[in-house]
Amino acid sequence: MPEGDTIHKIANFLAPCLDQQPVVDLRLADVSAARKCIGRRVSDVVARGKHLFIEFDNGLALRSHLGMHGSWHRYPGGAEWQRPRAQLSVALVTAGWEYVCFNAKEVEIVRIPSVRERIVHGRLGPDLIADRIDPGIIARRAREFVEADELLADALLDQRVASGIGNVYKSDILFIERFAPDTRMAEVDDDDLGRCFATAAELLRRNLGGGRRVTRFEGDGAGSLWVYGRGDLPCLRCDTPIASRRLGRHHRGTYWCPSCQASTDASPDVDPKEGRPA
Ligand SMILES: [Zn+2]
Numbered sequence: 001m002p003e004g005d006t007i008h009k010i011a012n013f014l015a016p017c018l019d020q021q022p023v024v025d026l027r028l029a030d031v032s033a034a035r036k037c038i039g040r041r042v043s044d045v046v047a048r049g050k051h052l053f054i055e056f057d058n059g060l061a062l063r064s065h066l067g068m069h070g071s072w073h074r075y076p077g078g079a080e081w082q083r084p085r086a087q088l089s090v091a092l093v094t095a096g097w098e099y100v101c102f103n104a105k106e107v108e109i110v111r112i113p114s115v116r117e118r119i120v121h122g123r124l125g126p127d128l129i130a131d132r133i134d135p136g137i138i139a140r141r142a143r144e145f146v147e148a149d150e151l152l153a154d155a156l157l158d159q160r161v162a163s164g165i166g167n168v169y170k171s172d173i174l175f176i177e178r179f180a181p182d183t184r185m186a187e188v189d190d191d192d193l194g195r196c197f198a199t200a201a202e203l204l205r206r207n208l209g210g211g212r213r214v215t216r217f218e219g220d221g222a223g224s225l226w227v228y229g230r231g232d233l234p235c236l237r238c239d240t241p242i243a244s245r246r247l248g249r250h251h252r253g254t255y256w257c258p259s260c261q262a263s264t265d266a267s268p269d270v271d272p273k274e275g276r277p278a
Contacts (some may be wrong), residue, residue, distance in 0.1 A: 002066040004164025005207040006047055010072050010127050011047035012208075017052065017074070018094065025093035026062070033109035036060060043092075049124050049163020053110075054092065061112050064090060067105025081176050108132060108260040128164035128201040129208065136195025139164050142193050148186040152179055154248045164202050169230045171255040172215040173199050180263040181256045182248060227255040235260060 021042050026034040040056040046153040047053075052072075055061040064070070070089065075081060075098045101107065116239050126133065138161060139215050155161055156170045164172070167187070174181060177196050179240035203215055214224040216236065230236075231244040235257040244255045 002050065002068075002070060003166030003169060003204070003213075003265050004047075004127070004129055005204045005213070007047040007050055007066070008208055009210060011045050011052055012225055014052075014054070014072070014099065015045040017097070018045055018092075018099070021086075023056065023092060023096040024093070024095060027091040027093075027107075027166050028089065028107050030109060033060075037062065037109065041187055043200075047127070047130070049127055049159050051120070051124070051163075052110075055117050059112050062092070063110050064091065064101055064104070064110050065106040066101075067103070070101060070104040072099065072101050094158070103180060113239045123160060124213070125160050125162040128162050128197065129204045130143075133201050135196060135198065136190070138197045138240045139190035139193040142263075146185050148184065149166075150185055151248050151253075152183045152185060152188055152196070152255060153181060155193070155199065157184060157248070157250070157252065162197055162200070164204050166177055167252050167254075168225065168228045169200055169215065170252070172218075172226045173203070173260060174254075175256060176215070181254045182263060227257060230255060 001241065008069045019042060023038055023040050023042065026037050028034050031164070037060055040058045040060075042054060043057045044055040044226060045053070050065055052064050052066075053061045073082060077093070077096050077098055079098070080101060087102040088100065089107045090101040092099040113195070126138065140154040140165075141161045142158075145158050145160045148210065153170055156165045156173060157167065160169045171181075173196050174183075176199055179192075179196070206217075207213055212224055216224055216226045223230065226236060227242050230242040232241050235242055238257065238259050240257050240259040242255055243258050244253060246252060248256050
């Protein structure tokens, strides 16, 4: 699943390939917008959070968001694609190469100033990989965009707070920082928020090198992720079986260790004397 580090890796790969290349052909659903970019040169390739911007020398940019299932492929001109044409979102053709994006969630041609504008106007929070992280600013944005009775997990995923964290990192950050998956914003202070996002930034940066995603760096072969995708398997810290459930704003799959991340609050649906399983 593409996360902020994935998009930076794609941008790092594409930037030198596409730099100053003339666009021989550009195919996407909005044909008239695409036509404006054919014959132009690529001036830059930039990742912002989970968005990839391929900028052209006419002040326009191709913005893509891969969502859950999108991917970029590069093929030598005329080579057979690994996915059916029906899944095509964008094909950008240069002399000799085809850069093909399949199953993107969003693709559009935007004006480059409006890209900057969106960032300035807060549609995207600071990029956890590219920007210097100010914990105070991130905490303030978290309070602004996520209500007190909403989940900390939702703040981690909200790209307006800070951009880059996807669903895999969400579960693993909560594990590393030992927050129960149902922890609400009202239960965390600004230091907690700053710590979670600092951990996220560190994990995203450590994963820029390529290869599989790693949140657990023990190197003992037991697992490269702490909890994500490990439903019913033993916790790598305490052997308790990992639990999983869909939760939060978007009902995203969430994994946690019921022992390492025991709830401390007495939420209304739990008898405070009983608490949560420890
Ligand atoms: Zn555990």
